Amino acid sequence: MPLGDISTLLVWGAATAFTIALIAYSAALARVADASSREHRAARAAKVAAAKQARAAARQPVGAGGPAAPVASVPAESVTADAAAGPAAADGSADPDLGPSRSTGIARSTTYLGVVLLLAGIVLRGLAAGRWPTANMYEYTLVGTFVAAVVLAVVQRRRVIPFLGVVVMGIGVLALVLGLNAFYVQAEEVQPALQSYWLVLHVGVAIIATGIFTVAFATAVLQVLQDGRETGRSHLDHAWSRFDGLRRPLARWRVTGPAWSWLRTVPSARNLEALSFRLNAIGFVLWTLTLIGGAIWAEHAWGRYWGWDPKEVGTFVAWVVYAAYLHARTTRGWAGRRAAYFVYVGYAVVLMNFTVVNLFVTGKHSYSGL
DSSP states (O other): OOHHHHHHHHHHHHHHHHHHHHHHHHHHHHHHHHHHHHHHHHHHHHHHHHHHHHHHHHHSOOOSSSOOOOOOOOOGGGSOHHHHHHHHHHHTOOOGGGOOOHHHHHHHHHHHHHHHHHHHHHHHHHHHHTSOSOSSHHHHHHHHHHHHHHHHHHHTSSSOOHHHHHHHHHHHHHHHHHIIIIIOOOOOOOOGGGOSTHIIIIIHHHHHHHHHHHHHHHHHHHHHHHHHHHHTOOGGGSOOGGGHHHHHHHGGGOTTSGGGGGGGGSOOHHHHHHHHHHHHHHHHHHHHHHHHHHHHHHHHHHSOSOOOOHHHHHHHHHHHHHHHHHHHHHTSOOOTHHHHHHHHHHHHHHHHHHHHHHHHOOSTTOOOOO
């Protein structure tokens, strides 16, 4: 069997392993959510019982010389899950009853298996083509997914956060399925313009940055959810004027409600923001090297450093967004949701630069292979 076909089978195997990891992460998240919801209902029931006891004690008549009316005390168990979430979220600790489970073990193992299979598929793809495997959208997708999975495994090496696994594995599975079904091309030599060591330096660095940005994006999503839980802020808690009829059915899913009580088992919003910042800072440095390397390569290939090609513009726009994020975060004191929104925009620009520009815009960087 040709090496290219073996590579494709290995990539399908990696996609299968990541799908199992996605299901396992989802099961772990559901387990945590169910346990947190049960604790929330138990706390609410205890609080209601304490309130009834207090009202009953207040209605008992007290004689002139009789014993004083008992003072109703609220047991510690009556604290609501929302109130209990404060200290837990502040230090990033989790409830010991919601620790590692079989689901998290399966998720971690299948993530590692998918990484190994995907790495083998990438190596065989390069051997089949006789070059570095980053010359088209299919190969970019493979390597980018591999980097994202590795970064996820490193981030979760000590503590598994199921939500991050669900988001990153979900993006990874979608990327591999799209790559195999929509971006796939036969392994072959590339056009002369791409036969350069810059294919390794320029494109390889861009792919690594994209993988890191993916995990940073997932972390920023969780950060915003946790911030809303900690501060008690939810757009579903307030009327939507003329659209309030649409809000009411969704109100039960507000981040301050019991459905999201599992957020107390994840690190605090501040810790998640710090992690997202570190990942984005590393990705930004690599993206800067991508811009510089691309300019040098363009001068060697086309005799100019910059030509306002659509891919160049998209890469520069993404660089500006992430630069604005780092600047606002470090010098202007922007934090919390406002900083996370920069991450959302930056990641969206990176994805559009990879998909829309490659597929629908004609330029000198149209190397999709399709």
